[in-house]
Amino acid sequence: MSSKKQSFVPYANEADVVSVGKLMIENRLDRITVSGDVDLTADKIGLAHARRLQEVLGEIVAKLEAMSLPAELPPAAVGEVDNPFN
Structure with missing residues (x-):
């Protein structure tokens, strides 16, 4: 696990990902x-890993x-788009 803490604000954007082990x-x-x-x-x-998981889940619960x-x-x-490879 990385020693650098990743910033994660639940429901704030469509980009942030936190990894805990192989959990995304x-x-x-x-x-x-x-x-x-x-x-x-x-x-x-x-x-x-358990502490980081608890921290992130706690942030999610607090936000909810x-x-x-x-x-x-x-x-x-759900919609359909034209196949760009045709």
């Missing part, structure tokens, strides 16, 4: 996407609690 926490304006995996091993690295939330987001709009 991707910022979006209306959702946070979590994918991949991380082993929280019983050693100093595992503890560092401060927002006026709908019961459920509507499904994302």
Whole structure:
């Protein structure tokens, strides 16, 4: 895990990504996407990963609690585009 702390403001943009092990926490304006995996091993690295994960999830929860939330987001709009390789 990198020793440099990455800045992450939940729901602030469509660009920020935090890595914890091989776990990716991707910022979006209306959702946070979590994918991949991380082993929280019983050693100093595992503890560092667990603390960073707890920190990021705490920030996400705090942001959600401060927002006026709908019961459920509507499904994302899906459209088609022309194939640029044809």
